[in-house]
Amino acid sequence: MAIALTAEPGGATDHEEFPIDAIILVGGRGTRLRPLTLGVPKPLLPMAGVPFLAHQLARLHAAGVDHVVLATSYRAEQFCDYFGDGARFGVQLEYVTEAEPLGTGGAIRNVADRLHAKPDEPVIVINGDILSGHDLRAQLALHAERSAAVTLHLVEVDDARSFGCVPIDRDGRVLAFLEKSPQPVTNLINAGCYVFRREVIERIPTGRAVSVECETFPELLGADELLVGYVENAYWSDIGTPAAFVRASCDLVRGVVASPALPGPPGEALVMPSADVSDAAAIAGGSFIGERVRVAVNAIVMGSVVLDGAVIESDAVVRASIVGVGARVGAGAVLDGAVIGEGSHVGERNELVGGARVWPGVVLPPVSIRFSSDE
Ligand code: GTP
Numbered sequence: 001m002a003i004a005l006t007a008e009p010g011g012a013t014d015h016e017e018f019p020i021d022a023i024i025l026v027g028g029r030g031t032r033l034r035p036l037t038l039g040v041p042k043p044l045l046p047m048a049g050v051p052f053l054a055h056q057l058a059r060l061h062a063a064g065v066d067h068v069v070l071a072t073s074y075r076a077e078q079f080c081d082y083f084g085d086g087a088r089f090g091v092q093l094e095y096v097t098e099a100e101p102l103g104t105g106g107a108i109r110n111v112a113d114r115l116h117a118k119p120d121e122p123v124i125v126i127n128g129d130i131l132s133g134h135d136l137r138a139q140l141a142l143h144a145e146r147s148a149a150v151t152l153h154l155v156e157v158d159d160a161r162s163f164g165c166v167p168i169d170r171d172g173r174v175l176a177f178l179e180k181s182p183q184p185v186t187n188l189i190n191a192g193c194y195v196f197r198r199e200v201i202e203r204i205p206t207g208r209a210v211s212v213e214c215e216t217f218p219e220l221l222g223a224d225e226l227l228v229g230y231v232e233n234a235y236w237s238d239i240g241t242p243a244a245f246v247r248a249s250c251d252l253v254r255g256v257v258a259s260p261a262l263p264g265p266p267g268e269a270l271v272m273p274s275a276d277v278s279d280a281a282a283i284a285g286g287s288f289i290g291e292r293v294r295v296a297v298n299a300i301v302m303g304s305v306v307l308d309g310a311v312i313e314s315d316a317v318v319r320a321s322i323v324g325v326g327a328r329v330g331a332g333a334v335l336d337g338a339v340i341g342e343g344s345h346v347g348e349r350n351e352l353v354g355g356a357r358v359w360p361g362v363v364l365p366p367v368s369i370r371f372s373s374d375e
Helices: 052-062 077-083 103-110 136-146 212-222 242-254
Strands: 003-006 013-018 020-025 065-072 092-097 122-127 130-132 150-156 188-197 227-231 236-238 269-271 282-284 287-289 300-302 317-319 334-336 351-353
Touching (some): 052 077, 052 122, 052 130, 122 136, 136 188, 136 227, 150 212, 236 242, 242 287, 269 282
Parallel strands (some): 020 065, 020 122, 282 300, 300 317
Antiparallel strands (some): 003 013, 122 188
């Protein structure tokens, strides 16, 4: 597919059409999402019924992208097993694997010889852990209109203290890339989706790790290149922490953010066909219930992710949590903001709250209730 982009200031369309390349950075180890990422790379974790990356590919395809290069490193082989040549997703997919992780900038440079774009044409680059509802075509159009070296999607957050921030001038020109600060000068942060002029990618050094955020962008600014901020406060989430992952999954299930890859209409829950859910169980808040999951009588699952083959026993309460593949939550147990690793077993009446993580295969014995009259 080809798309037409506005290339003239003032919004006129130049009617030029060309295919669009995209690079998705999927080589990180996803440490903040452990133990879920011990065996599976973050972009392949199931989110609302499909691997997270499927939502990104669907969005790219909808924006007119027809060629995607995956920059892989950690557990690289798993990507090709699921996505193949990309035909099912409407894109031509290629894979490039780093022998050693090259960082975000090094990974972009490392795939340069796979791009189809001419030197002055745009290449989209996105982090493989960003769920964004922003208008990618508008970002591309701004990039063309401004003839920028790089156009970065920026989002405004309420509290920027835990992010590096990106001040811009009235024309949208990026002024600096600032480290985290207790008193940030702007609430605009880098949203992890860039449009590069292709020849700029060729200028990133080869053969070593490079951070695009810490090295490439500041160097381009130092060389007086035009970096433009595309500010759009659409839905945006970095799914890299358990809390953000669960929230994003629920938002997809409920249709708060639209995805062409969602396997069904939006609603209060997405229950896969082979799941066995008791009529006397309550599932809501955008929960996802995977294949072959069993949810027993009087169990409550609110705003959570329950992966394939897991079991939620009677009277258990699962809130804002992730229950891993084949894990078991015992009768009367309570999870709130917890991550339960693959195949582990939370015994009856345990309470795991506030960010608790259970490693794969761990068995937590049941909590026995003893009343004083028993002693
Ligand atoms: P954490 O360990 O939890 O921080 O996760 P991460 O390293 O996967 O994520 P981070 O936010 O640091 O990286 C942003 C994006 O760049 C993610 O989509 C990563 O997969 C990707 N990424 C980070 N480092 C590399 C790398 O060395 N090579 C490649 N190909 N991708 C990378």
